[in-house]
Amino acid sequence: MMTQKQKTILIYAIPAVLLGIPLLGNIFFEEFDWSPGDFIIGAVLLFGTALIIDLIQRIIKNKTYKILLSGALLIVLLLVWAELAVGIFGTPFAGN
Template structure:
């Protein structure tokens, strides 16, 4: 069984693992073209999402509320990511 410190470390390691996917793609393929700014923005989004989910895990006692809030946070992450990538809402931050 994992102790609380190991769970927290695992949760915060997940964004690093996810950021390794485009990094490897950037290295081995010409089709993936992420700049340092792209990695920075993705890192901020992923780590802030991780922080919020970890905060919810520790502060919210009722399991159903925890799940609902975490799903909401993940949906917001997906919408922001999609807006930055392709511009589904047409904001000034929209991607190409």
Template sequence: MITITQKQKTRYIFGVPVVLLVIAFFGNLFIEGWNWSFFDFIIATILLFGVALIIHLVIKSKKAFMTKLIACTIILLIFLLIWIELAVGLFGSPFVGS
């Protein structure tokens, strides 16, 4: 049985945003039509690391596993709705990206 330490969990949680931002950076360099500005990268960094921090705090809490799972699912759904809104304007707010 493999056990994951708290330090490893923290690395994984904060490693995912780093990997996603590196993919976005290289996508911006090499894929035609991928036109992120510096401001887009700042917003993506704030969103990704903010979600990672909140999930990290939820996982470290003393709540039951199911409560943590539900909380993380809700956090990720809210994140996805914000990301989609900023990208394509799902709700028609003034922050629409395209």
């Protein structure tokens, strides 16, 4: 069983690792072209989601609700990320 401190560390380590992937891509491959603004937006999205998931894990007592709310939040994150990357909905914030 994981302690609350271990869960919190894991929740915030995952976004850091995910942001490390494009950072390494920018360093070693020319195909990656993330600007500092892209890293800031990615960090806000990933760490903001991690913060909300951490709050859900601390506040909600029912395990089923924890899983459902966290899953719904991750789906929203993926939809926003996809919209910013490629513009699947055609909003003014859409990528190329």
